[in-house]
Every structure is written in C-alpha cells, then in structure tokens.
Amino acid sequence: MQLTRPDLARILDRSVGRQPTAELGWLGQPPSRARVLRERVVLGPAASLAATADALFGWHVHRGAGLIILPTGPADVGTTVVQAVRVGPLWFAAPCRVVDVVRTPDEAGFTYATLPDHPETGVESFRVLRDGDRLVFEIHAVARHDFWGSRILPRIAHRVQDRVTRGYLTSARG
Template sequence: MSHGPFWIRRPRPTRLAQLLDEQRSASLSYPEVGATAGHLPSGYHTVWEALVLGRGQGVFERAAEGIRAWTPQRGAGIDLVPPRPELAAGESLLLSFRSFPFHVTAACRVVYVVNEPDRYGFGYGTLPLHPEAGEEAFIVERDGEGEVRFTIIAFSRPHVLLSRLGAPVARRVQASVTRRYLEGLAEAVKPP
C-alpha cells in the first residue's frame, strides 16, 4: 500500500529502493526547472541562506568535496538512497528522514551541476513522491578576495494534502533542515 511521502515507521531498504525505482521515470513535480540558478518564481515559499565557510583554496576544495559527498544532507540527518548518488544532471535519489511523528521519503532529481574554478554545486528538483513541489540548490563560491560562501537557494510549495494542512510546521522543518545543511558543511570544511 502506498503511503505517499509520509510513513509511521521508516520503510525497509528494499521498499525504499522500490520507491526510488518507481520515481526514476516520473516527471518533476513543478514547471520552473532550473530556476534556483536564476530568478526564483513567484507563488512559492523561498529560501536564500548563506554562510561564510572561511577563506582560500583549501576551504573551497573541502567545501566542493563536501557537496560531492552529500555532506549537507548527511549533516542534517538525512539518509540517501542510493547511499552515494552520482552528482550528475538526471540522477534520481530518495531523501529519507524522521520528522516527528512521521518518517518522510522525498524523491528528487538533480537538475543541474555547477563546476567552475570558483563555484561548485548543484540543484535538485522534486519528484511526485515528495511532500513539497519545487527546487533546492547547494552552491559554494569563492570570491575575488578568497572568501568562501555556502549558499542554499530554494523555492517550494506544498505538494500533498498533509503538507498543505501542516504548512506552518513544514516551514519550520525546512528552516531547521536548512540550518543543519549549513552547519554540516561548515563542520566538514574545518581544517584537519
């Protein structure tokens, strides 16, 4: 029986793999694909949060490696299916996490990757098995002075009834997860 994105207990690994397989051929659940790389669309809740990680090439390289290793998501307590998704446009994945009283499964697809000398990151968009519809980007940039900044940009709106009914709670959860994303990468880039 399908539970949508909300479960009372964490689905078994085989069920998570099956859910992901079902989502691989699905279309994204919103039309503004790639908008986190430019102008955010109207009609959505938006997030634009940034944190200075430090300065220099070493910090930038560690931050880019952290993005490649999905460190922000792992630092926020999110499990990934598959455990190490390829960071490539078109790659589908499942985010799995606890948000009391539910266990949430959220299917996403990488919609773009940025790989430039002073800028690295990606954006992923929601698939039908996700409580929200929208997109989120994770970008690290090094400016001309060497300062390295990690920015999270997102736009979303409720996609399923429970998300609409619990919209204020969903926004608090999103704010908490965004903070944990930032903190997770900040911790990972500290010098050894």
C-alpha cells in the same frame, strides 16, 4: 508520510523513470504560492572549495544534516536521490532529480527538482563559492506545499524545511 522508516530502495526504483514536478526556472521566477528560501554561511578559514564541493557532490552535506540518503550516484545531472527525514513519529520520503550542475574554479554546486511523491513541489540549489577572499555555502530553494498535511499546517512544514536547511549549513561548515 508513514510511521515506519520508508523503503528507500523501492521509492528510488519507482522514482528513476519519473519526471520532475518543478522547473529550474522557478529559482529565477517563483510561481505563486511558493516559499522562497535563501540562506548563506561563511565557511571557516580551513575550508577549501574542492573539499566542500566533494562533500556536497558525495551527499555528505545532506547526510550531515540528518537525512537518510539513497542516490543513484554522486550528484550529477540526471542523478536521482531519495531522502528520508523523521518528524516526531512520522517519516517522510522526498525523491528528487539533479537538473543542473556547476563546476568552475570559483563555484561548485547543483540544483535538484522534486519528483512525484515528494511532500513539496520545487527546486533547491546548493552552491559553494568564492566571495572575495571568503568561501561561502549558499542554498536557494523555491517550493510550494503540495502534500495535504503541509497545506493544512504550513508552519510545521516551514519548521521542518528550516530545520533541514540549518542542518545543511552546519554540515557544510563541518
């Protein structure tokens, strides 16, 4: 947390060698004190799985949600990304590592896990998939508040997480 825009290049450089603070298994078995978030939106009739997947893997969905993004590359296993969001006068930087990727004819997406210095500890999955004759975008996140500020004021932390999640869903709908 800081009052000026974070130096994402410096944070990315520091984060590349660090290990995730959460495990992929959290999506199936959340730890105690974790908040579980699941959201889903039906994409419009003009949406294509390939185009939405390209936007997702190229970080366009995240940028469209209002985040400032600096990744080491497109989303792929091992990619490190630092995201920044402004909340009132404060800036928060959130480093993550992509730990899982899915690419099939009917589903595409990835999951990332938080790295040290992220305000939370958790994992978040982003998927675009066919559901019958519809195309949907879904988010599944499991996280604990590990930053002192979010532990003291969890409602505010939830509001920020919800705002970013709504931004992802809106951006995916394009």
